[in-house]
Amino acid sequence: MATVIHTCYPLPDADIELFEGFFALAESDRWFTELLAHIAWEQGYIPCHGKLVPEPRLSAWYGDPGAHYTYSGVRHNPHPWNEVLLELKARIEPTAEVGFNSVLLNCYRDGRDSVGWHSDAERELGRNPVIASVSFGGTRRFLLRHKRLALRATIELTHGSLLLMRGATQHHWRHQVPKTRQPVNPRINLTFRRIHSVDAILG
Numbered sequence: 251m252a253t254v255i256h257t258c259y260p261l262p263d264a265d266i267e268l269f270e271g272f273f274a275l276a277e278s279d280r281w282f283t284e285l286l287a288h289i290a291w292e293q294g295y296i297p298c299h300g301k302l303v304p305e306p307r308l309s310a311w312y313g314d315p316g317a318h319y320t321y322s323g324v325r326h327n328p329h330p331w332n333e334v335l336l337e338l339k340a341r342i343e344p345t346a347e348v349g350f351n352s353v354l355l356n357c358y359r360d361g362r363d364s365v366g367w368h369s370d371a372e373r374e375l376g377r378n379p380v381i382a383s384v385s386f387g388g389t390r391r392f393l394l395r396h397k398r399l400a401l402r403a404t405i406e407l408t409h410g411s412l413l414l415m416r417g418a419t420q421h422h423w424r425h426q427v428p429k430t431r432q433p434v435n436p437r438i439n440l441t442f443r444r445i446h447s448v449d450a451i452l453g
């Protein structure tokens with residue numbers, strides 16, 4: 251039986267909990283291998299000074315039909331759920347206490363891959379979204395920075411961990427996974443989300 255270490259972070263304007271070892275070591279190894287093989291990894295591009303530059307990571311978007319998601323100005327259509335993702339979703343939903351309809355996957359091939367400061371506050375996510383973030387592979391630092399106050403926090407996201415961000419967290423805090431010069435194994439991160447269809451909101 252795996253030992254799960256549960257931490258609640260007492261940060262103002264945030265509701266963040268971490269479950270280290272949420273997935274046991276052997277099964278985390280298996281999830282990593284299966285996700286690497288069975289996800290349609292894509293190289294995304296972002297507009298920068300009139301050019302398209304490659305994002306410093308691979309990514310993929312999966313979910314229910316109609317769970318469209320626009321970020322960095324690009325509208326993403328979901329790939330249909332596969333077996334691996336449905337199994338993972340079923341494992342985390344009882345703890346997150348939310349039914350998710352989509353997941354964004356990122357693959358950080360080495361320490362040069364990263365994601366910059368942002369909050370998961372796109373309008374499709376609605377007010378106070380619950381984001382369930384699962385990590386497999388090399389440990390990376392997850393940094394948080396308050397939008398108005400001089401407050402910062404660092405969370406090490408380890409192999410098999412589950413991070414939950416809820417309530418007003420995205421409203422008040424930004425997060426990033428910075429590049430590192432330390433040697434680090436490849437890492438896969440999944441952020442399960444609940445998209446409220448913009449098509450439906452716009453009628």
Ligand SMILES: O=C(O)CCC(=O)C(=O)O
Binds near residue numbers: 354356365392439
């Ligand atoms: O890789 C991570 O831990 C975070 C990814 C993230 O913030 C995102 O995809 O929105």
Ligand SMILES: [Mn+2]
Binds near residue numbers: 368
């Ligand atoms: Mn994010």
